[in-house]
Amino acid sequence: METLDQIKARVEAAFPGASVEIVPNAGVGGQRSLLVDHAHALDVARFLREDPALRLDYASNVTGVDWLDAVIKEKRKVKQVIAGVEREIEETTERRRPGYLEVVYHLYSMELKHGPLVLRLRTANRADNARVPSLTPVWRAAEFQEREAYDLYGIIFDGHPDLRRILMWDEFRDFPMRKDYVEPDDYEYEPTPHDDVLAKAKRHYQP
Amino acid sequence: MDEGLRSELSKQGVFTTTLEDLYNWGRKNSVWPLGFGLACCAIEMIAASMARWDLARFGAEVFRPSPRQADLMIVAGTVTKKMAPQVVRLYNQMPEPKYVIAMGACAISGGPFKQGYNVLKGIDRYLPVDVHIPGCPPRPEALLHAFMTLQRKIDEQALTGAQRPRHLVAEAPSEFPVPEFGAHDLVPPANPEIWQPPEVVRGE
């Protein structure tokens, strides 16, 4: 398969105005991913599926990820002239990153037997604007998995044919996989609690 | 009847028994379970009914697909909150006398999945359980042991008097309220009639 940079260049050439970013990955494998904007997501997805050199016809894994508000510390080396001598010192900058929800697609090609290409979509925030375009029209494999992301994370997929709760019951109001979800407190009888359960059981056994 | 007389009679080839013994003997040897599997433990339940362990030796190989024909509910596996109302409803549909075996750590207390938001922390919260089997999953031998325990329990039931089983007490309930789906949890989270958190005294 082509490298991610080549794919990015080709996508940008095919859709002028599309904003495509490469998200780095600090891990051992270093599998980087493509971040696509909402307006062009469907076009890009179709391009990836139809392009004869890519033919990513198989969306294997679709999932949501929750990123809370965070403070990101970045270390940079800067050159500064201190007392007439130029030295390199480390400077730490802090940046507030507002939280967002993310949908990750792992794409493979069954025809050409390569992959994966990781595609990401991000919502504007975690509250009232948790929307992304649905890619179910392009890959049917995403149908249930996007429903699951809606159910557990509250990500609304515009254009999904049947967006309902899938795992929890319909009356359920919370989005349990979010990091700030508070589970119902039913730890009133714990004969042998330890660790986390002990902390939860203690609320019921005040001395 | 006097024990001595009874053994004397049996030496002469006369077999005597009481109505109670006969009744319980018949009941305990044809406990028909409901064919009802929830999770991993159900596979061990199926294994127990297959040739190697042969649950049929205990008169319990007839897994009935319909609760209307079953005497015993083996709650084999994790009861989730989404499933709990259905479990209670199935129990309500079974005719008396009926028994419940809670098989596996999950059915007893939530087991390994205790900390899940959708996992019921023990079926005792909604149903009266007769035999608990610990294990994750309990081996088929453990299920056989539970069967024998249940059989002993049935055998020892007196049919009259204050100790008589629930199905012979006219005013005892044979149906339990089915919990409803709420916005965050089941409503109510437990049936207070049959389950109260037991007092646990814990030193710090």
Next chain:
Amino acid sequence: MNSEPAKLENAPLAKPYELRPKALADGGQPGELLEISMGPQHPSTHGVFRMDVVLDGERVVKLKPVFGYLHRNHEKIGENTTYLGSMPYTDRLDYFCSLTSNWAYALAVEKLAGLQAPERAEYIRVITAELTRLQNHISLVGFLLQDMGASGTPLMYAFREREKILDLFESLTGARMMCNYMRFGGCRCDLPPGWLDQARQVVGEFPRFLDEFEALLSGNEILLSRTQGVGALPPELAVNAGITGPMLRASGVNYDIRKVDKYGIYDRFDFRVPLGDHGDVYDRYMMRVLEMRASLKILEAALRDIPDGPIMDPKSKLRGFRPRAGEVYGRIESPKGELGFYLISDGSPKPCRYRVRPPSFINLTILEDMCLGHYVADAVIILGSVDIVMGEVDR
């Protein structure tokens, strides 16, 4: 959801079905559509699966699967425990195949942390995974036949063979079903003495049983007429809907992750990937039987060639395990399809995102398309041929 639902632009439905007969031939009115809910407690739904079916007479005109009756919050619990702490939970994912689930998870974490299992451990993994495949497929065939109405006998035979394999697992790992055997960078313990001979014996006897089983079933008149042409799945739709495993190959798409990714040491074995060409229930049944034969070939070679040596990567540590920040997706060919784990690490002892890509859940996407127009009794065997395990579908 205020926007219009988009029309699906990809492959057509498996079988278009005329919703209602316009009017009956004798001028009478057609009957009402009947809506029934099968499950969550239903003898043929393999656990707590539910389908809401709309019937026209006995034909299925609409079928909506309903999930979640065994949603045990595996992913949430996985994000609140250490990496190693999730290993026993993977056993309970697909409770027929705990060892392949272990492997998939171990593989993902090894990719995340840059570990490499030593040679002997790789062989043990292949052996246990293929044994798992054998016992999964044989039980599946038993259950499928049970759904078809052969109550008992084939399932009894299948479980008789399964017990022999479970005995091997038990002597190796201490548990029949929940093995919890693999570790990051190797396996928990070495093979006990005599285990290989025992395994060779089980593997050596298996083909005879398989011949007998096939003689009983594969040409059976009832099985043929119940399964052939039922629930056909065209290959384009299968690919687009992300179907994997034997179900995909029954539709004729040659995609087996053991061949494509060559994870572990699968490139050393010479085996065929069987392919079907109709994609119906019969092909799916045959696929299982043929895959068992292929597994037996792998097993024979692996049991012959297994070397001595260590079983753990010396770099791996079980306590205080903190992989570097980053993300990874690792996948293997489990008996049911592509089982993948997607992990995001932020450098702490617990994963920041822990996601399971469950094959049997995604294989259910096209259940409705396969069932449309068939009798409701066929819907049951179509579901049976998908091979679902609720622990994995709902997690």
